[in-house]
Amino acid sequence: MTRAIMLQGTGSDVGKTLLVAGLCRLARRRGLQVRPFKPQNMSNNAAVAKIPETGGDGEIGRAQWLQALACGTEPTVHMNPVLLKPQSDTAAQVIVQGKVLAEAQAADYGSLRQRLMEAVMDSWARVGEGADLVVVEGAGSPAEINLRDRDIANMGFAVAAGVPVVMVGDIDRGGVIAALAGTHLVLPAEDRAMIRGFIINKFRGDLSLFSGGISAIQRFTGWRSFGVVPWLREAALLPSEDSVILERLPRGAAATLKIAVPMLSRIANFDDLDPLRAEPGVDVVFVPPDQRLPEDASLVILPGSKSTIADLAFLRANGWELDLIEHRRRGGAIVGLCGGYQMLGRSVADPHGIEGEQRQAEGLGFLDVETVITPEKTVRNVSAISAVHQEVLTGYEIHAGETWGPDCARPVAIVDGRTEGAMSADGKVFGTYLHGLFSADGFRRRFLAQFGVVAGEASHLNRIESTLDALACHLERHLDCDALLAAAR
Structure with a gap:
């Protein structure tokens, strides 16, 4: 035995x-x-x-x-x-x-x-x-x-x-x-x-x-x-399963790029941000409830959520929607991952009550897309190509819901010949269902270069190993x- x-x-x-x-x-x-x-x-x-x-x-x-x-x-x-x-x-x-x-x-x-x-x-x-x-x-x-x-x-x-x-x-x-x-x-x-x-x-x-x-x-x-x-x-540097660790993560020093991440009440798959945290010159700030998003952040990332509609209400209750509006007016960039992607659109509907009693919510409106939460859950590993940078992406999807709208005509990635994700006309806002996006070394380097950050040469997977x-x-x-x-x- x-x-x-x-x-x-x-x-x-x-x-x-x-x-x-x-x-x-x-x-x-x-x-x-x-x-x-x-x-x-x-x-x-x-x-x-x-x-x-x-x-x-x-x-x-x-x-x-x-x-x-x-x-x-x-x-x-x-x-x-x-x-x-x-x-x-x-x-x-x-x-x-x-x-x-x-x-x-x-x-x-x-x-x-x-x-x-x-x-x-x-x-x-x-x-x-x-x-x-x-x-x-x-x-x-x-x-x-x-x-x-x-x-x-x-x-x-x-x-x-x-x-x-x-x-x-x-x-x-x-x-x-x-x-x-x-x-x-x-x-x-x-x-x-x-x-x-x-x-x-x-x-x-x-x-x-x-x-x-x-x-x-x-x-x-x-x-x-x-x-x-x-x-x-x-x-x-290793992924954590418990969100309690987010309150104790070390801060980056002398950062070229500050990234703000609201700590949603049902935050999910926050290890998506680990590859960015490990980069020299990048300071990822997990912002706890009742604190404003830092005004000197050039990028805000809305992470995944287990309950998109409930966390939309949580985001608004903490005043983060107003912070995001001001952030956009200053020319700041926003990325939404999975549930965060759903929040960026015009509306989120949950007709079957998959996530809770509330069946409809107005989105943040930074992307011209709509989402419907569906009973069928998408769970799969994927290989893709980034639509903008033409870099190979290897990640995974875990989500309930489908998202569509005019901004999907500017996709984030091509997965098995289909388009995935959505991007604003100025390219400053995008959302995607792909987890592990920033673990792709080539994509991460190209993405950070847009903010003046020279990424390290280390492979994220090699760093974990x-x-x-x-x-x-x-x-x-x-x-x-x-x-x-x-x-x-």
Whole structure:
């Protein structure tokens, strides 16, 4: 049987995703056939993955796409069989093995548990085929014992699949000793028995000063330490699945180009902006609610959204529509990606109530196009050619809706012989459904040159690959990786 190890955390955003990616790359470098697995993910950052049984395309969390890249294997929907995409504070779209199953209210989610757990265990059996090792990522924290009876993401899975667990604590947020000791305290005996040890993540400073902390955690829990992982600055170059990170991203210095990105309430696929953030001379500013878009930004990018009509209202409530009007009057450029593209048009209609109760909304009117949200969802990887620069584009589409209008006569790209996207007559505003647009190195260089930015020569994909290698080496130096891999069963 394939060996497996699972990383669970004392809370969300403790660094599980990148630790799993690093361990996957580490195991690959040791010659193992390794696969990632996350039973359940909650994120609007999604990627396209293969459905092996049909050869079609489905959705998984962007983090599992990254982890598959770390493994050197093609991502499949079985690597993340349940994906919850929040559409409001209380409801989410439920994606099962790549396809939309339903929209569920949080209070009703428990009724789906048996069906979802069956899909999780089916995918679990499939993802390990031909592998030497599977590295599993939990979600949130197993200490949320009020949710234990419906859990399929943490101990509910680990106990059912018999997978040993390593707990991850984030020392950067403070209280890591209490977080780990408290997790040990509240877990029932059956769950606690699955834990083989712990990892301290995101440490800054002198490691010797925390030796007493390690001893205290061991005394309270009886767990062994697999090591302390110091903060790795380069890890910020890797895609993140949790939008909470946007509030903590480092700012660019001495930028030639400032790009403003409104932080929409249901922001999706914000890693579209990662290639721009990595460029010298570019400062990407994620603007939080209740703050104005900076007047010195030459470009505003409206990112993807899981709920276009709701986020249009959110954008207006924060005064960003007026900021955009002034931005255009100053000659500024605007780019809309997926949901952001839909917002740029004259109207958005949702006749079937796919995204919520509101069926119609006036768009921002910067593009002469209209959008209708449709029940059928487009999920596919695409290869295209940029219509303006004639550069090769490789990206993906995940959207519900069709957009058309006069400005579509000036497309952004040509995909399989058809036009895609729309552009204003002066070329200062465009929208597209293509995710990954700026990952295309040639296009990114040509696009930034319009703003006087000389882009670096580094390939974005090569930058991710080298960062994964650096992360694997970092873990080799600071963790007892032999013991960690030996704990896999």
